[in-house]
Amino acid sequence: MLVQHTQATATIGTDRTFLFDDTNIESISYSFHEIEKDTLPGFLVQNTSSCNRLSVYQEIRFRITQEFANTQQEYLESFFYDEEDLLDWDAAIITPPPRPSGTIRVKLKYKGRSKPFPFENFWEE
Amino acid sequence: MTYPWYCLVDSDELKQGDILEDCPVFSPPSNLTPNFLKDSEAEAVFEWEERDVIIMSQSCDLVKGREKLEEVLLCAVWKQSELTQLPKEPLSTKEGMEEARKGRRPAFQVLNECELAKVRKEFRIVDFRRTYTLPTDFCREFAAIAQNRIRLLPPYREHLSQAFARFFMRVGLPTDIPSFK
Numbered sequence: 186m187l188v189q190h191t192q193a194t195a196t197i198g199t200d201r202t203f204l205f206d207d208t209n210i211e212s213i214s215y216s217f218h219e220i221e222k223d224t225l226p227g228f229l230v231q232n233t234s235s236c237n238r239l240s241v242y243q244e245i246r247f248r249i250t251q252e253f254a255n256t257q258q259e260y261l262e263s264f265f266y267d268e269e270d271l272l273d274w275d276a277a278i279i280t281p282p283p284r285p286s287g288t289i290r291v292k293l294k295y296k297g298r299s300k301p302f303p304f305e306n307f308w309e310e
Numbered sequence: 311m312t313y314p315w316y317c318l319v320d321s322d323e324l325k326q327g328d329i330l331e332d333c334p335v336f337s338p339p340s341n342l343t344p345n346f347l348k349d350s351e352a353e354a355v356f357e358w359e360e361r362d363v364i365i366m367s368q369s370c371d372l373v374k375g376r377e378k379l380e381e382v383l384l385c386a387v388w389k390q391s392e393l394t395q396l397p398k399e400p401l402s403t404k405e406g407m408e409e410a411r412k413g414r415r416p417a418f419q420v421l422n423e424c425e426l427a428k429v430r431k432e433f434r435i436v437d438f439r440r441t442y443t444l445p446t447d448f449c450r451e452f453a454a455i456a457q458n459r460i461r462l463l464p465p466y467r468e469h470l471s472q473a474f475a476r477f478f479m480r481v482g483l484p485t486d487i488p489s490f491k
Binding site: 275287289290291292293294295296297298299300301302303 | 332335336347350352353354355356357358359360361378386388392393395396399437439440
């Protein structure tokens with residue numbers, strides 16, 4: 186949420202609201218620490234038009250952006266997935282189950298170069 | 311930017327899309343029944359032929375020293391001049407080859423002619439109906455001694471594997487939509 190130069194509100198945390206009015210602009214710089222600790226002068230925490238616009242505008246904007254980023258991170262981490270559902274492309278049966286097997290004697294008979302086989306249209310039933 | 315179809319390979323490296331020319335393929339006899347195999351004294355005659363084949367196994371499964379396959383999957387490759395010797399067959403005509411080129415013959419994939427400086431090859435057709443397996447070590451040794459071996463390059467290689475998958479995943483509908491005439 187962006188604090189604009191006109192009358193607007195910025196919310197820090199869950200219950201801190203500042204109303205800014207640029208009718209009486211006075212540049213006062215406060216750190217985040219002071220904002221979070223709510224140690225700002227009382228006149229800043231008033232919803233009257235006599236509040237001064239602070240250079241803390243930029244700090245609040247950063248704070249809002251940071252909170253938004255943290256929220257996004259929490260949102261992304263909230264997705265649950267079971268690692269067992271991930272595909273293992275390299276899964277292999279190293280030792281095949283025992284099955285009947287053996288060796289046979291073979292004679293090899295050379296038939297020369299292959300020739301193409303008759304073709305069919307596999308789209309036709 | 312040009313996208314060549316082929317490159318020359320001069321090693322025992324195996325990748326999907328590698329063409330092995332005059333590669334031996336073995337055919338067991340039709341009487342090789344289970345009962346026949348139980349006879350410890352049995353002898354069989356395996357016929358073998360020389361055939362151009364193309365590697366269909368994934369390249370990542372064939373990395374030397376890290377093979378994941380003991381056997382390489384191969385498909386037959388026919389030269390266009392070999393197909394014209396079958397006068398009544400669809401692919402022996404230009405119209406048939408055009409149909410295959412457009413992907414309307416699911417069992418076949420046309421490969422472009424090769425016009426590398428050292429190697430010239432005519433148009434060829436990959437036949438997905440004929441698949442073979444040969445030991446990986448055998449294929450590697452065969453590839454190592456092959457002269458002027460060519461390799462199908464991306465994206466034509468991936469186009470081939472996609473067509474291969476398409477052939478095997480085709481589904482015939484029991485009640486199809488009648489043709490629009």
